[in-house]
Amino acid sequence: MNWGFFLLAQEVLLAVCLLGAWLMIGAYAVLTLAGYIYSRECGSGPRREDLPKEWPGVSILVPAHNEEIVMAGTIESLFHLDYPRERVEIIVVDDSSTDRTRRVIEHLMATDRRLKLVAVPPGVGGRGKSHALNVALRYASHDLIAVYDADNSPEPPVLRYLVAELLSDPKLAATVGKVRTLNKATNFLTRCINIEFASFQWMVQAGRWRTMGLASLPGTNYVIRREALEKAGGWDPGAIADDAELTVRLSQEGYHIKFVPYAVTWEPEPQNWSVWVRQRLRWARGGTYVVRKYFSRLPRVRRRNLALEVLHLLTIYHFFFVVLILSDLLFILGLIGGLAVGGTASPLMILWALALALFLLELAVALAIEGENTPLNLLVAGAMYFTYCQVWVYVCAKAHYLDMVKQEDLRWEKTVRVPRPAEEHGP
């Protein structure tokens, strides 16, 4: 056996892994810095006197499928949005619910004229969020469309902030707000999700907006121009990550999306791992669907934002996945004392540890911007690489297996809701 070749191959593999990890973490370090600068520029939002005096009409769409435990709280939050009453309509799509969702909506409809119900009967609905949103769009009467998930609690000024930013630049197709975790103190998983959301929003959303002028649509808390939405062809019913797919199509049409960090909504996140895995599996499969759909078109793409958006998804669901696996491999090899790496384990381990330290520093900065840099959160962030990130590897692996090996059809899987916590640090 040619051991020399074997050792060389190992070293090349490790070098590639480190290069990949450092490239990615380095890029995110730049984005974190940009996110920090953007947070300083934005402050806590515009002054009231700087906002427009005349407000356009907004149709708020809320797709709902078996949401009885969270529906009332969401609708109440939407009733209390600080926006002229007569300029808002709230359209809730009861997407073939089999629980008491419709009953809850009907009860609240009698208290506020702005709430409207579009009921999709059994057998016709239940085909996912995109389908429900497309149905709701047919009944929307305004030119600005806001989307909220059925478990959200937006803060009162959110709509004003998003609309004001959207009106400030005609090139913008949409403005997106920030999503915070309502049940962040419930357990280790929700703490991890809270840290992940804070990092995602300050690194990926704020950082990319500040450096490249682009952001992604989240599934909730955004306002979009109807004209842009219709030009892009509405939501793709085949996509199970409707937000990522629509972001790419808007980029294809040459539109921009702006991140508005002081427009905040709160939502309860999964509290157990099995629900989390199912939710992330849907996201991962939705993301890879978008990559598959647009990757082959990249060489012909003239829009910079479209290419960057597809590359972003490629990074999360493919590149990051591979780097994590290689990083794990490197860590294990390092631990067993350079068994097969010919004495190069030690410096490589140092490089690996430095990469991890930079990753943790980025998380710490994002938490500090968010005002969440408590000792406990920093401790959880330290543990996230070895726990949360590793389950993410499993999720990505399963998504790729289902897509490439099993070739299973994409199917909308609803996230099991948890009730709103009574006494959390919410709005």
Added chain:
Amino acid sequence: MIFERDLIESVIFLAAALAGGGLLLHLAVRWRYAAVVGRARRIAARLRDPATTLVAVDEQASAIEELAQLPDVNAAVTAARELLGSKDAAVRSAGIEILRRSRSLDRWAHDLRRGGYRAKLRAIEALGEVGDERAVEELIEALGDDDPDVARQASYAVLERDRDYASDRLADALSSPDRRIAETAAATLVHMGEEAVEALVSQLASLSPQARRLAVESLGAIGLSDLGEVLLPLLEVDPDGEVRASAARAIAHMGGDDVVTHLRRVAVSDPDWFVRARAFSLLGEVNAPGASEVLMEGLAEVQSYIASCVMDDEDVEPVLEGSQRIRSAIIAGLRMLGLTDEEITAAEREAAGAQFDSDVVPEGEQTAEAVSENIRALSDRDAVRRAEAARGLAEAGRSAVAVLARALRDPDPLVRGEAARSLGRLGVRDCLEALAKCLADPDANVRLAASTAMRAIVTRDAARELTD
């Protein structure tokens, strides 16, 4: 070594000299400040003296001038804020005058609009102590602050001085174009309770519908039973539907013997569908004797109206406004009265049956009970049962058109096909449009059934015209 010791000693001496000098300077500054504060307090005490305020106006003016000219603004402001605690209006106005001259009011107003959280709270506290017209105006502006804590503190501060004046100003704020200001003002007035009633009642005549609505809601939340006399006329005369709906809610919450009568009148006769829907749902909430009968009546009426309309949407049931909303409110009301879904369905079926009784059903054909049974079966889980029901409704007469048209959108092609055939047998021209849509059905049998039915209707109509 000696040099080093000398150096160390020199450094120690220098440090001690600096520290001593600094201490002396500090003490001098403190002494001077204490002297200024003492002087300010003496002037303030002179101003508080009743002899000064009542007799020597000139002396008061000179004292104010003296305070305003003090070399330390903070000392003057501290003394002025002490004067604000006086019950004597003249002393308080002297304090305000000093604050105005020292530009403290401007600074606090600025902090309240643009300062950070702590600066805002400090400004609120100070302006609350001042409590004059301008301070209250600034505080009312702060009711619209995006930070709910700041808005809440501002609302407490408004009430700190003259509550009558504050309630009037807060009531005026109900018509503010800034919704947050108006709503926080309303919440503050509710917090005041009975003291705010007079100011709120005066707003019922406001030109602003928002002010009238918030005044009605606030009065309802205060909940004095004798307010019914003030609110009842609004049900009839207010031109704004939202105000009438709020008045209905306030009246419902106040209760009383006639509450069902009042709500029934609104539910039956209001020109705005939302107000009618609101009244029906409130009938469920009040749960008073007679409420369920009114709801049942309403259900029968609205059900027959809805059944007579053929829906033209493909696959959804939009409940956006109008009779669908009223129906949904009635059902919500019946649920609040404790009726189960089965009981409500039975009531709806009864209403549908009543409608068929009144329609022209061909002689010797289905009875109302059979028609109701078929309509109910159309929502069965079993597609075969639904298809049989659709076939059976061909014998039901023109009244079955609406439900059969809806069955054309059934997820099962078997049911859609039977519905199309039944519509063809019924031969009603109204359903041609619904049948035409089935010509694009993905199922070939449904397309065939629809085209056959359409041909049958057209042929029958033509034959009838020839016969006539």
